[in-house]
Amino acid sequence: MTKTNGHPDANLLAAFAEHALNGAERTNVLAHLADCARCRGVVYLAQEAAENETARVEAVSPSSARGGWFNWRFAAVAAVLLMSVGVAGWLAYQHTEKRGDTNEAVNKGPRPQSEQAMMVEPETRPEEEKSAAKKAEAQNAPSPVPSPAPARKAMPPAEAVANPSTGGIATAALPAVAALPATEGGMLPAPVPGRSSATHYEAAPKARQLIEQERSVEQQRMQSAAAKASLRNQSEMTSYDSREPVATAQADASTMKMESLDSGSAPGAAYPVHGSSAEMPHPAMARPRANSSTALPGGGAVASSLVAGGNELALDENGKLFLSPDGGASWRTIRKQWKGKAIVLLNAPGGGKGGAEVLLRNESNHAWMSTDGGETWSPYSGTNSTDESSPSR
Amino acid sequence: MGGVISRCGLICPWRQSLAQDAANPKEWMGLGLPAGALALLEASWSSTHAQERAAEDEGFVQFAEAVAEIATHARYGGAESEKQKLAFVAAMKLDDLLLARECAAGREEAWERFMLLYRETLYKAAYAIARSEERGRELADSLYADLFGLKEKDGKRQSPLKYYHGRGSLAGWLRSVLSQRFVDGYRSTRREVAIAEGEEFADAREPETREGFGVEGQGRLERALAAEMKALDAEERFILSSYFIDGRTLKQVAGLLGVHESTVSRSVSKLAEQTRRRVGKRLQKEGLSKRQIEEMMETDVRDLQIPIKKILQGEPVGAFLNQGGGAQAEEVVKGGGADD
Numbered sequence: 161m162t163k164t165n166g167h168p169d170a171n172l173l174a175a176f177a178e179h180a181l182n183g184a185e186r187t188n189v190l191a192h193l194a195d196c197a198r199c200r201g202v203v204y205l206a207q208e209a210a211e212n213e214t215a216r217v218e219a220v221s222p223s224s225a226r227g228g229w230f231n232w233r234f235a236a237v238a239a240v241l242l243m244s245v246g247v248a249g250w251l252a253y254q255h256t257e258k259r260g261d262t263n264e265a266v267n268k269g270p271r272p273q274s275e276q277a278m279m280v281e282p283e284t285r286p287e288e289e290k291s292a293a294k295k296a297e298a299q300n301a302p303s304p305v306p307s308p309a310p311a312r313k314a315m316p317p318a319e320a321v322a323n324p325s326t327g328g329i330a331t332a333a334l335p336a337v338a339a340l341p342a343t344e345g346g347m348l349p350a351p352v353p354g355r356s357s358a359t360h361y362e363a364a365p366k367a368r369q370l371i372e373q374e375r376s377v378e379q380q381r382m383q384s385a386a387a388k389a390s391l392r393n394q395s396e397m398t399s400y401d402s403r404e405p406v407a408t409a410q411a412d413a414s415t416m417k418m419e420s421l422d423s424g425s426a427p428g429a430a431y432p433v434h435g436s437s438a439e440m441p442h443p444a445m446a447r448p449r450a451n452s453s454t455a456l457p458g459g460g461a462v463a464s465s466l467v468a469g470g471n472e473l474a475l476d477e478n479g480k481l482f483l484s485p486d487g488g489a490s491w492r493t494i495r496k497q498w499k500g501k502a503i504v505l506l507n508a509p510g511g512g513k514g515g516a517e518v519l520l521r522n523e524s525n526h527a528w529m530s531t532d533g534g535e536t537w538s539p540y541s542g543t544n545s546t547d548e549s550s551p552s553r
Numbered sequence: 554m555g556g557v558i559s560r561c562g563l564i565c566p567w568r569q570s571l572a573q574d575a576a577n578p579k580e581w582m583g584l585g586l587p588a589g590a591l592a593l594l595e596a597s598w599s600s601t602h603a604q605e606r607a608a609e610d611e612g613f614v615q616f617a618e619a620v621a622e623i624a625t626h627a628r629y630g631g632a633e634s635e636k637q638k639l640a641f642v643a644a645m646k647l648d649d650l651l652l653a654r655e656c657a658a659g660r661e662e663a664w665e666r667f668m669l670l671y672r673e674t675l676y677k678a679a680y681a682i683a684r685s686e687e688r689g690r691e692l693a694d695s696l697y698a699d700l701f702g703l704k705e706k707d708g709k710r711q712s713p714l715k716y717y718h719g720r721g722s723l724a725g726w727l728r729s730v731l732s733q734r735f736v737d738g739y740r741s742t743r744r745e746v747a748i749a750e751g752e753e754f755a756d757a758r759e760p761e762t763r764e765g766f767g768v769e770g771q772g773r774l775e776r777a778l779a780a781e782m783k784a785l786d787a788e789e790r791f792i793l794s795s796y797f798i799d800g801r802t803l804k805q806v807a808g809l810l811g812v813h814e815s816t817v818s819r820s821v822s823k824l825a826e827q828t829r830r831r832v833g834k835r836l837q838k839e840g841l842s843k844r845q846i847e848e849m850m851e852t853d854v855r856d857l858q859i860p861i862k863k864i865l866q867g868e869p870v871g872a873f874l875n876q877g878g879g880a881q882a883e884e885v886v887k888g889g890g891a892d893d
Contacts, residue, residue: 169716170716170726170729170730170733171716171717171718171719171720171721171726171729172720173729173732173733174720174721174722174725174726174728174729175720175721175725176721176809177721177725177729177809178721178722178725179811180644180720180721181630181720182630182631182641183631184630184631185627185630185631187787190787190788190791191787191790193787193791193794194787194788194790194791194794195790195794197794197798197799198736198737200791200794200795200799201732201736201799202729202732202733202736203729203732203809204795204799204801204805204809205682205728205731205732205735205736206678206682206725206728206729206731206732207805207808207809208681208682208805209677209678209679209681209682209728209731209732210678210724210725210728211808212677212678212681213674213677213678213681
C-alpha cells in the first residue's frame with residue numbers, strides 16, 4: 161500500500177472512495193481508515209465534495225426530477241398529437257380506400273406511367289395550356305355537374321384536366337381534353353391513387369357533399385367507359401392506361417387519330433408536344449357536343465360525338481350514329497354505311513370543307529369518311545397517312 | 554528507457570506495428586505489461602492524439618512506461634495471472650492518467666484540456682470541502698498553482714499531477730488532494746482554531762468521572778472495550794468509528810463502503826449489541842458483579858451507543874455523558890496503530 165507519512169496517498173484514498181480497489185488493497189486501506197481519523201476525514205470530505213458536485217449537476221440537468229416531469233409532460237402531449245394525427249390519417253385512408261374500390265372495380269390494371277406526368281408543376285407548362293384550361297373552365301362553368309375544384313383546390317385546372325391520362329406524350333392533347341365538357345371528364349379527372357388520400361383528407365370537411373356527387377357522376381362515366389375499353393385494348397399507338405375515365409379515353413382516342421391524321425398532312429413528322437398546331441383546339445372539338453347526358457333516340461349513352469358541317473354527330477354505345485341538325489334538340493338515325501361496330505368519330509385531317517369532313521372508325525380499326533357532315537359515308541383509304549396505326553389499314 | 558527510443562524509426566523498426574507488439578508485450582520495450590495492455594493504452598492515446606501514431610510517438614512510450622511502473626509498483630493489485638494483470642490495467646483510468654502525465658510534462662494542449670475539464674471541478678470541490686468560498690478559493694488556488702508546476706526542481710517544473718496513478722478518477726484524486734491539504738492545514742492549526750471557535754473546547758476539558766464508579770472500574774471497562782474493538786475486523790471498526798466518532802450518517806458510511814444504508818444500520822445495531830455483551834462478559838470474568846457492570850454501562854443497558862462512542866474516542870469511562878471527542882481517544886482505540 162502506497163503511503164505518505166504512514167497514510168495512504170491520494171490515489172488510494174480516491175480509488176477507495178470510488179470502489180476501485182480490489183479485495184486486498186481495499187482491506188488494507190479500510191484497516192487504516194478504521195484507525196485513522198485524519199484519513200477518514202479526507203475520504204469523507206472528498207465524498208461530500210463529490211456528492212455536492214453531483215447534486216449541483218442534477219439541479220441544472222434536464223434529467224432532474226423537475227426536468228424529468230417536464231420532459232414527460234411534453235412527451236405525453238407529443239404522443240397525444242401523434243395519435244390524433246394517426247387517427248385522422250387512418251380515417252382519411254379509409255375514406256380513400258372506399259372510393260378507390262369503386263374506381264378499381266372498373267379500372268383494374270397496372271399503375272400507369274403517365275401518373276408521373278401528373279406531378280408536373282403547372283408552372284412548367286406553356287402559357288397556352290394554362291390559358292386553354294382557363295378557357296375550358298370558363299366554358300364548362302354552366303355544367304350541371306358540380307366542379308370538384310373545392311375538393312381539389314390544390315390542383316390547378318389545367319393539371320386537373322391533364323392528370324387523368326395524359327402521360328408524357330399526351331401533353332399536346334391537353335387543350336383538347338381541357339375543352340371537353342365537364343360531364344365528359346374535362347373537369348372531373350380520374351382519382352389519383354397516390355394523391356387522393358391527402359387531397360381528400362384536406363377536402364373532406366369542406367366538400368364531402370361535392371365528392372359524393374362527383375362519385376356518382378364518375379360511376380356513370382365508368383359505365384360508359386366499359387364500352388370504350390376495347391378501343392384502348394386494340395390501340396397500338398400508345399400505352400394508355402385502361403383505368404382512364406371514358407371522357408379522357410375518348411379524348412385520347414381523338415388525340416391518337418389526330419396524331420395519325422396529322423402525320424398524313426405532315427409526313428414523317430413526329431407528333432408535336434408543344435408549340436405545334438395540334439396544341440390548339442380543333443374547331444370542331446371546340447364547339448359544344450353531345451355528352452353522356454344527352455338523350456339519344458336509342459336510349460344509349462353517347463360514346464363519341466362531333467360537330468361536322470353544322471350537324472352534331474353522336475355515336476351511342478351500340479355503334480349507332482345519330483345526327484342532329486339543330487344542336488341536339490332533335491336526333492335522327494343515320495343509316496349504317498360501314499362495317500362492324502362504329503366506336504369513335506374523328507375529325508378529318510385539316511377539317512376539310514369547313515369542318516364537314518369527319519371520320520368514323522369501327523372496332524376493326526377501319527375508317528369511313530363523310531364529307532357532308534355525316535349524312536353519307538364511304539370507306540376511307542387513308543393513302544395520305546404514313547402511320548401504321550392509321551385507321552385506313 | 555524512453556531515451557533509448559527515438560522517433561527516427563531506424564533504431565527501433567520493431568515499433569512499427571503496435572498490434573503485433575501488443576501480442577508479445579514483453580518484447581515491447583521490456584515493460585512487462587500483460588498481453589493486450591498496449592492496445593488499451595493505444596486506445597486511450599488515440600482518443601486525444603488522432604494525428605500521431607502511438608507506436609512512433611515518444612509521449613506514448615513515456616505513457617506506457619508510466620503505466621507499467623504504476624502497475625508494477627502496485628503489484629498489479631495482487632494479481633497473478635496475465636488475465637488478472639490485464640484486468641488491473643483495464644481498470645485504471647488511462648485517459649485521465651495520460652492527461653495528467655502530459656500536463657506534468659508541460660504539454661500546452663493537455664493543460665488546456667485539463668483546465669477545460671477539471672478547473673471548475675477543482676474549485677467547486679474546494680468550496681465544498683472548506684465550506685467557505687474564501688477559504689475554498691484559497692485552497693483551490695494553492696493547489697492549482699502547484700498543479701501547473703510553479704515549483705521548479707533542477708530547472709523542471711514539478712507538478713503533483715505526475716503523482717496521479719490513475720487508480721481512481723482524476724477528479725476524485727483532485728478532491729482527495731484538496732481534502733488532504735485542508736485536513737492537514739486544519740489539524741496543524743486545530744488548537745488555535747478550536748479555542749477560537751470553541752468547536753473542540755470540550756476536548757480540552759477534563760474528563761468527568763461518574764460518582765462512585767472509581768478509577769479502577771473505568772480502567773477495566775476501558776481495557777475491555779479496547780480489547781473488543783481489536784477483535785473486530787477492519788470494516789466493523791470503520792463503521793463504528795465513522796458512526797460513533799466521526800458522527801457520519803448511515804448514508805455517508807454506506808456510500809464509502811458501497812452498500813445500502815440499511816446494511817450499515819444493521820451492522821451498527823449488531824456491533825453495539827455484540828460489543829456490549831462481550832464487554833459485560835469480560836468484565837464479569839474480572840470479578841465485577843452484574844450490577845456493577847450495568848452501572849458502568851449506564852442505566853439503559855440495551856443502549857450501548859453512548860458508552861461505545863466514548864470508549865472509541867478514548868475518553869475515560871466516567872465521561873459517558875460527555876459529548877465531546879478527543880485525540881486521546883483515538884490512541885486508545887487504535888492501540889498504537891498507524892496514524893500521524
